[in-house]
Amino acid sequence: MNTVTLLVAHLLWLSAFAQDTDRDNTTEPLSTYVSRPDLKAPALNVTVQDSYDTGYIFICPYRATQTGPYIFDKAGNLVWSGYNVTEQNEEAQINTHELRICAYQGSDHLCMWKGTQPSGHGLGHSIILNSSYDVVQTFGTGNNAPLNDFHESWVIGDGETALLTAYNPIQYDLAAYDINSNPQWLTEGMFQEVDVSSGEVIFEWHSSDHVDLSASYVLPGESEVSGNGTSATSGWDYFHINSIAKSSTGDYLISARHTSALYYINASDGSILWELSYGSPNSTFSFTTQFNFTFQHHARFLSENDTRTIISLFDNASNDFNETATQSSGMVISLDLEAKTATLIDRTYAPIPGGILAGSQGNYQVLDNGGTFIGWGSVPAVSETNAAGDPVLYATFGSYVYNYRAYTYNWTGRPSDNPALVTPAQPENATNPLLAYFSWNGATEVTQWRLWGSVNNETGFQELDIVDKQGFETSWSSGNYTPFIFVEALSSEQESLGNSSTVGVGRRAGNGTVVMPTSVPLNDTISPSSTASSSSSPTGASGTGAAQPSQTGAAVLVEGDAGYAVYTGLVLGGIAMVFAML
Template identity: 30%
Template sequence: MRVRDFLVVTAALTPSVSADWQFRSRPDLTPPRLNITVSADPALVEKGLIFVAPYPGFPPTSHGPIQPAPYIFRDDGELVWSGIGHIAGWAANFRPDTVDGSTVLRAFQGQMSAQLGIMHGHHLILNEKYETVKSVQSRSPQLVSGHEFRIINGKSALVEVPFTKPFNLSRWELDIETGQVLFEWEALDHVDPKYSAFPLDHLDRAIGSGRSSFDAWDYFHLNSVDKDDEGNYLVSARNYAALFKVSGATGKVIWQLGGLHGNSSFYVDPAARFAYQHDARFLNRSSDGAIEYLSLFDNSAHSPTIKTNPFSRGRILQLNHTEGTVKAAATYPAPDQLSAQTQGNTQVLPNSNVFVNWGQAGAITEFAADGTVLFHAYLDSEPGGNSVQSYRGYKLPWTGRPIEEPAVVALGSEASDDVDIYVSWNGDTQTTLWRFYAEELKGDVTRKRFLGDSNRHGFETHIKVKTSSSGEDYRIVAEAVNENEHVLARSGPVFVTSGKRPLSEEQSSQAFPVTEEL
């Protein structure tokens, strides 16, 4: 067997490449690890993959992940796709969706002010090959926010656009293809600022000082929008601690739910009260419209000192329009009594389970409908760390067919015919089996020799094979095979290299000698 050594130089200018070597075949990837404290039982949890976009928390607790980006995980913690390099800047609202009948990925790409929670950028749509096929932007000169990108009927999208009047928030519906504004609503035209949870005489740095256009008084802070089948909108105003149903025909407020000044359109049962919420969604309603259900993420906190409850909760609320009352249909309290001062979302799954992303608290949970915790994990951090966050998180089905070829590395030694082969395919969801071959060049003819196969094991699969010691040049190739035994892709051929262990940080600038090819 001929083992080749190659020059290896790790550039000190690219610390993300000096990875933690989770994967031999992709040492350039350093995804966050899920710290799973309640393991998923496949018989109880909903089928699907987990979509998050972890990023470092805020000082003084901030650290990691080394590569903040959108990620797809299995609920056993195995990585499916790292979006590093695919989506730049701060990412949010990462999940599958449907556009023009095709299942796609969508995500916000831009910048975010940690102090005020203001985001500027645009929304991307990726196909099943993880190629960007559309950047959704308005024709207007204003940048859209990352708070919302709700695709409606596969054709249009609800977005939020921050305006300064000295400060206002506008919610637009855009045509995805053209960027044309289909509907526009401005909070200042319909909602009185004097009833904000943060009136002008009680400003703090978390909602704007009002001294500049960037630091304007954010009395409303729109952070989610949904649309029902009647064409009306559900608007969440975090700094108003209230939800608003807005007429899609006139823009007028149909009703207000919540608020801290007694101006709610409903009597809200004490067990159903919420504050500083995120991610309000229409769920369903009775045929006569008298009973309506909504979901939301109840932060119950705006800062370490501004709280209405010690911990955050996922919520399903029942609105009785005949009686004018609201009660809690279901409440999903945070495990470990997590308090998320910012961010978060609640997703009702097809099997009636509920998936909750705890925002600033850096965790995700799947509940049974009755509140039993079926799965719980922290995003690359310990319980209560608040050091890694994700604006929203989802559990949804997805089929990925990466355009890039599988990555393979083969490690051997002069002392043995054993070769350790490691293979991965970033974003692939269909491979169930890997086949491995040696390709030997005999004159002008390449001879293919089967070495073995292995069932897929998570993101990276490892197999140890025996090779011939004939001294002929050969290269290793891996083939990805699906459950129907169809070959999906083939890796590029690689030579067997010496089985040196990954470099430590102290060794990362050293170079190994090149063995001259014979």
């Protein structure tokens, strides 16, 4: 046995987990993981890294191999795949959007929208997950309104209420727009503020009561999402509401993409207190500097007083059919409520030559440190700047997938399941090397892994090694064979966070299909000659516990392609070991 043979065995084992070839590696690069073969996560290509703010990246890519909510660190490593949270195995058409941190009942939670996605909008509901990634609350629209849409699902006030958009088809006279069907259909924009616990509707607003159809820049049948007005499922979407924010006074700021306008709504009667739009004769404000915005998303309040309001928005400047600029951008705009003027005070472009022109989706997050974070919508990329406006992060994840919004937040995840551990099947003798791959999906506090081994799984376990966590999945190898192992996750304070199940190294059944019995620690002496490294792929499972093997298997053998990959990997690993003994 030598280092070359060990390396060959390692490579043969990993070859079973090559990237999915169904799609091009440029259009949808994927990461795979030996310890979690069920996961195929987007691979982030980080090309700018320079003193970025703390926090993780939160995205929900769709049109993806595994659509769902994801958390990454800013080095591009997967932290959490929420693919199974959206029940993708049973509901292939389900999407998730709007993954963000929300305060709920006094602590940070994850909030998101989940549902089906007809052209241009969604029909679904909102969910809240705790720090163990368990669903603790589900809610949606009330008053017999359509199911809530994905464009806004914002939990506010410590989780007491939420702001929700909906797209409501109504019969409407559209003869002036050359619609000849009987009846004719309009899709109006509506929003509600609802009580998260009871479902009570606190406020409801309908665009057709307040904004004339002539305000729209998108006519029936003019775009992929406009609708043609001939049926309830293809009503003319003249408004296209895509964000809601609540002011300190209790009134609402909404954004409408198809009218290229923001509206400030009176919470008492639903009337429009002011409108901000570059091209509309109804705009309350004149623009004092040479700027405009069109087809925008994600309008937010930054500060307010009696005379001035500062807002932010993402200016798409395009709807894929019409363009008003060559680049999309994030904007900060000051509104003088007395002089009725709008002034651009900051603007952020993508930190690449020529910028990005996103024809749909996108958001602009102003950070507490004065920097910004942007999700580029239909262009799968994220970027961050510091307070001086210098780019400190830029990452892409292909070109095929879309991502509605992206955010950055701090987050502490403590999964309720156990770490995942997989080893290739190896002959039971003391001359062959030991390979192991381990991860813990969603666990943010793990900094090291302690490996435990036993000669016979009956006389006890001995510590084999402590290695640093590297990326999502860590790989470990040793020149000394150990028949039974498990791994223990450690915090930066050397606190035990959780353990994997025991794996019988000499048996394929030990890699997740049979839970090996645990035993009393310590007795047999095992030499800890070993090395650790980060695997080229990421994902894991979860759990808590002391330094004893978990009673539940973590590296479960799954059906379908992933199960086949496990089987193939075991066979290839076994072949490699046979060659190693020749």
